[in-house]
Amino acid sequence: MNSISAGERITSAEQIILAARELARGGRKKMVAVAGASDVAVLGALASANADGILDATLFGDRDKIKQAADGGQVDISKFNIVHSDNPGRAIHDAVKMADEGRADVIMKGFVSTSALLRGVLSKEFGLRVKETISHSAVLDIPGYHKLLQMTDGGMVVRPNREQKIQIMENAIMIARALHLKPVKVAFSGAVDGRHDDMPQTLETAELIETISRLNLENVKVEGPMTFDTATSAEIAKTKKVFNTVAGDADIYLVNTIEECNIIAKALINFADTVFAGVIVGAGVPISLVSRTDTMTNKKASVSVACLIAEYYQAAGKAGGGR
Amino acid sequence: MINTFEELTSKTRELIESRGKPRAGIVVPGRGKCFEAALKAESEGLIEPVFIGDEPEIRKLTTEAGLDIGRFDIIDCSSNETAVREAVALCQTGRARFLLKGSLGTRELVRLLARPETEFIKRGQVFSHIGIVRTRHYRPLMLITDGAVNNEPDAARMIAITQNAAAMAARLGFDTPRAALLAAVEAIYPAVPVTMEEAAIAKMSDRGQIKGVYIDGPLSFDVAIDAQVARSKGITDSKVAGETNIFVAPSMETANGMYKAMIMYAGAAGAGIIFGGSVPVATTYAVDSTENVINSMMLAAYLALQK
Numbered sequence: 001m002n003s004i005s006a007g008e009r010i011t012s013a014e015q016i017i018l019a020a021r022e023l024a025r026g027g028r029k030k031m032v033a034v035a036g037a038s039d040v041a042v043l044g045a046l047a048s049a050n051a052d053g054i055l056d057a058t059l060f061g062d063r064d065k066i067k068q069a070a071d072g073g074q075v076d077i078s079k080f081n082i083v084h085s086d087n088p089g090r091a092i093h094d095a096v097k098m099a100d101e102g103r104a105d106v107i108m109k110g111f112v113s114t115s116a117l118l119r120g121v122l123s124k125e126f127g128l129r130v131k132e133t134i135s136h137s138a139v140l141d142i143p144g145y146h147k148l149l150q151m152t153d154g155g156m157v158v159r160p161n162r163e164q165k166i167q168i169m170e171n172a173i174m175i176a177r178a179l180h181l182k183p184v185k186v187a188f189s190g191a192v193d194g195r196h197d198d199m200p201q202t203l204e205t206a207e208l209i210e211t212i213s214r215l216n217l218e219n220v221k222v223e224g225p226m227t228f229d230t231a232t233s234a235e236i237a238k239t240k241k242v243f244n245t246v247a248g249d250a251d252i253y254l255v256n257t258i259e260e261c262n263i264i265a266k267a268l269i270n271f272a273d274t275v276f277a278g279v280i281v282g283a284g285v286p287i288s289l290v291s292r293t294d295t296m297t298n299k300k301a302s303v304s305v306a307c308l309i310a311e312y313y314q315a316a317g318k319a320g321g322g323r
Numbered sequence: 324m325i326n327t328f329e330e331l332t333s334k335t336r337e338l339i340e341s342r343g344k345p346r347a348g349i350v351v352p353g354r355g356k357c358f359e360a361a362l363k364a365e366s367e368g369l370i371e372p373v374f375i376g377d378e379p380e381i382r383k384l385t386t387e388a389g390l391d392i393g394r395f396d397i398i399d400c401s402s403n404e405t406a407v408r409e410a411v412a413l414c415q416t417g418r419a420r421f422l423l424k425g426s427l428g429t430r431e432l433v434r435l436l437a438r439p440e441t442e443f444i445k446r447g448q449v450f451s452h453i454g455i456v457r458t459r460h461y462r463p464l465m466l467i468t469d470g471a472v473n474n475e476p477d478a479a480r481m482i483a484i485t486q487n488a489a490a491m492a493a494r495l496g497f498d499t500p501r502a503a504l505l506a507a508v509e510a511i512y513p514a515v516p517v518t519m520e521e522a523a524i525a526k527m528s529d530r531g532q533i534k535g536v537y538i539d540g541p542l543s544f545d546v547a548i549d550a551q552v553a554r555s556k557g558i559t560d561s562k563v564a565g566e567t568n569i570f571v572a573p574s575m576e577t578a579n580g581m582y583k584a585m586i587m588y589a590g591a592a593g594a595g596i597i598f599g600g601s602v603p604v605a606t607t608y609a610v611d612s613t614e615n616v617i618n619s620m621m622l623a624a625y626l627a628l629q630k
Contacts, residue, residue, distance in 0.1 A: 236610055259507050263544045266543065
């Protein structure tokens with residue numbers, strides 16, 4: 001598969017990258033503001049994505065260090081504008097400002113700490129704080145699963161309460177919308193399937209799902225608690241007699257703790273050839289995060305999915321805050 | 324040290340040759356993989372099954388399988404509750420060496436085993452579930468705990484389940500097994516309670532308060548399995564990072580999901596055991612193949628016969 005048409009349902013990492021390129025070809029190329037660009041992994045991903053015609057980027061940080069990082073990794077950054085700043089705080093401020101002023105569509109984390117970057121994004125000085133809960137989503141392309149699986153939150157909210165879980169879900173649903181999924185199927189995680197009186201967590205989850213179903217979210221199906229296998233295998237769900245439209249066909253697996261998400265996703269990434277696109281949502285613009293250990297495909301998928309989310313915000317006039 | 328399920332099976336066969344075929348209590352067989360696996364293991368001369376459950380149903384199943392019912396012992400029990408009690412009693416009187424969970428749910432089995440009147444566990448002992456995974460991506464066997472018995476373990480429980488896994492690893496010939504207490508990060512943050520608890524347990528281990536196992540934590544999954552990643556994250560003096568045998572998860576969902584992710588998507592072979600009771604209980608999930616059920620029985624048999 002090497003093309004995808006606008007609005008088509010996106011079911012793989014390859015399609016994420018293709019769709020971002022299609023978007024750019026259609027005159028909606030995104031500008032990525034990189035906070036702390038002296039990071040060879042980030043520069044490599046951007047240069048490659050730029051060469052593919054996916055995006056443009058503006059690099060914020062120490063000019064010499066950015067050039068050094070690029071030279072060290074033999075990355076061609078001649079296509080990118082560099083905005084020099086003396087310290088990481090300044091680089092963050094300037095990158096966020098560019099996004100806030102609407103001149104950048106995506107923020108990308110470079111060689112700065114995640115918490116400092118988020119403080120910058122959420123600063124009252126800018127209008128990017130649109131939601132109480134900012135969350136991380138791992139968009140996973142798992143060979144053997146028939147669609148993309150978003151696991152959330154393995155990076156931001158340590159132990160979400162009810163309200164935070166609803167917001168994490170809304171954030172993830174926005175990503176699903178950006179991927180043109182309809183309906184969006186959300187599975188809430190559990191150590192077991194269904195409710196059990198001796199396991200309070202399962203009762204809380206079941207109750208939360210009832211609350212959510214009363215919100216009447218359009219084209220959203222929410223079920224759980226269910227185990228990972230029930231959520232991702234129709235055959236297993238049938239064996240276990242779990243009959244609902246989400247089981248075996250989940251788009252989003254919403255977990256109870258940061259550890260659960262992070263550990264299971266890393267097991268898949270390390271041992272199951274899973275492509276992983278990590279993105280932070282809930283602010284006015286999506287934030288792309290890649291790490292040195294990510295493969296080039298992971299990095300490109302991360303920044304590409306951020307571009308698709310940015311497009312969704314702009315097209316829907318949502319700026320990250322809508323449901 | 325046993326590194327693969329093939330090695331495990333051949334070692335178990337050796338034990339069977341010298342000590343005889345173990346009798347295995349198949350608890351509420353039901354239709355499906357467990358029943359198939361029990362019959363297969365029997366036909367290969369690995370076990371002698373005793374079926375515990377509703378007798379008419381069991382007779383029907385064996386007839387359907389084209390087998391002579393006279394070959395097998397059946398203990399007729401009208402409820403799952405009696406079946407579990409009878410199964411444990413069978414083991415305590417030496418008439419079975421280990422159990423295999425059949426069609427009753429893990430949750431129900433655990434609840435019935437945990438009842439004091441079942442006398443499955445000694446006072447003060449903790450029993451826990453250990454999933455064993457073999458993947459081509461990682462050399463040693465991975466012991467993952469606890470995905471089925473201990474929900475949301477506190478520090479004391481986390482130590483106990485780590486020690487159970489270490490005891491099992493030692494029985495499999497691991498020389499001082501290495502246990503990683505898993506978290507999302509390696510850094511210790513007061514705002515993330517799991518990291519504080521795990522760090523405290525690791526400190527206890529450093530000071531020799533927990534014997535027979537190297538423990539480190541918090542460790543993220545990639546640091547636990549990859550020495551290079553560990554170094555790049557500044558973890559340089561760990562006896563565990565990159566060489567983990569035992570993966571201790573901070574919650575049941577985590578261990579459960581990890582095991583299943585590996586079986587479903589990483590082409591891994593697996594087995595499951597409830598460990599720490601009076602006999603090992605081979606326990607499998609719906610995702611497990613018949614082969615995995617046999618692996619679980621071989622593991623239980625090995626642990627039982629080795630004693």
